Amino acid sequence: MNESSNSEWNWDFYEELVDDVEENKNIIQCISCGKCVGDCPASKVSSFNVRKVIAKVLRGDKSVLKDSDIWYCYLCERCKRVCPKDNINIPLLIINLRNESFKKGYGPKYNDLRKYVEMSERFLKSGVVLDEPLGKKLPIERINELNEICNFARIKYVFKASKSNKKSKKSKN
């Protein structure tokens, strides 16, 4: 799972991440105590290891973006709670690393995102993640607003793969 490289120790990667998400600067405080790993649900069932992830980032080892491990995080925020330091936001770091991984085309696999096609479609067409809301539907003006907000987001590209989107394109042609 882990692909480690022999990259030199440097701060470029850390600075890139901090430039992108300022809150990431706090990971410098990590004392490698391992509380995050000991309490992590993902670490119990996969090789996901927050301490190693942070160590790689601080070492400047970009191979962390290729590791499938980062896609196993449950974003449960347990690590954030048990961390003895005050402002290390590990779930936010993981989301940031996943973003970087996406940008470089490393993952997740298409199959993983395919599972989000229907949910994305429902959100952009009706404002909920299930077929129908309980009660009244969201007015079309509000749905249009959600679509405006989501412009250029990945959710729009995932939506493009939906059956109804393909159908409406065909009917237009």
Place this chain on the structure above:
Amino acid sequence: MNTTNLALNLKEIEQLYPENPIEFFRDKKLCLFKACLEKYFPGVRFGIEDFLTDLELNVMTCTNQSCCSGTFFQRNLITRAQFGAINERNLSEINKMADILLFSCNGCYNSLIRGREFLNNPDVRRKTQDILNQLKKKNNGINYPGKYEIVDDLKLKLVHDLDFFYLIKNSVVNALKYNLKNMKVAVHYGCHYLNLSRDKDSIDEYLRPKTKLEELITLFGGNPVDYQERESCCGWGASQVVIHPKEALKITFNKLKSAENVGADFMVTPCPTCLYTLSKPEYREKMRKWYGEKLDIPTIHLNELIAILRGCEEERCITLRRKTPRIEEIFEIITQ
């Protein structure tokens, strides 16, 4: 600028109304945040809606509210600023009509609180406001009557259903028709309630275990049981159960098995997403196949449980849940 003072100040209400905190809500407009998964568990909504109506409180839902979009943010399908804009749009709409916003779902509650926390970052705040401004500019306010600004001091305050029920626990107990007959109950708080916003400056606040569910179960005449996996995740894990089901359901299995091991009659949770993962028959079947043991412990949302204890009709509190393991059995035991 601090934009995170969104949560309802429970301590202040307790001090102002020590005898009967429900009085604080008498002249307030209460809005129920619509969680998507209430579609599968309507009793989660009806359970609190009917109760508040019976208490003669002013309760409503907001037609203009969308999904909290936490699912999409967690899977990197929208940016922080877009997530923030969706949150601010919802808050702005609900702020216009209500004073208090109640949450039946840990995920929605976490999304709104966290979305606001992100705005403490000036860059995210600027981008979020830019997106909201774009809505106005692009449509010139004609097709889009809602104009959205980030409002720092919203009059709207947020409260999780569990905190709300705990605050007005005497009113809840007074409204019950049945009790739990000393049944053994395992509680599952859910990660986004358990791990949210711990104040690390206060040792007491940081280390003190959360016990509101156990206290409520005791007040309802039940016997809360301690179990090893009490604080563990349900297995949903920001859709991990969809992406990596074998690993995620192992966590679900361990949780349910741990509760069964101590003889729990059922498990109660304040989150419909956890409930979905813990109770879905298809997941139970996969667990049996993969881990070699059939688990049939029933699981129920706190709002549904209160509805049953209040004597609501079966159709109103556990509608559409007939396939959930042994849920009707629990209903029968409580109401017999």
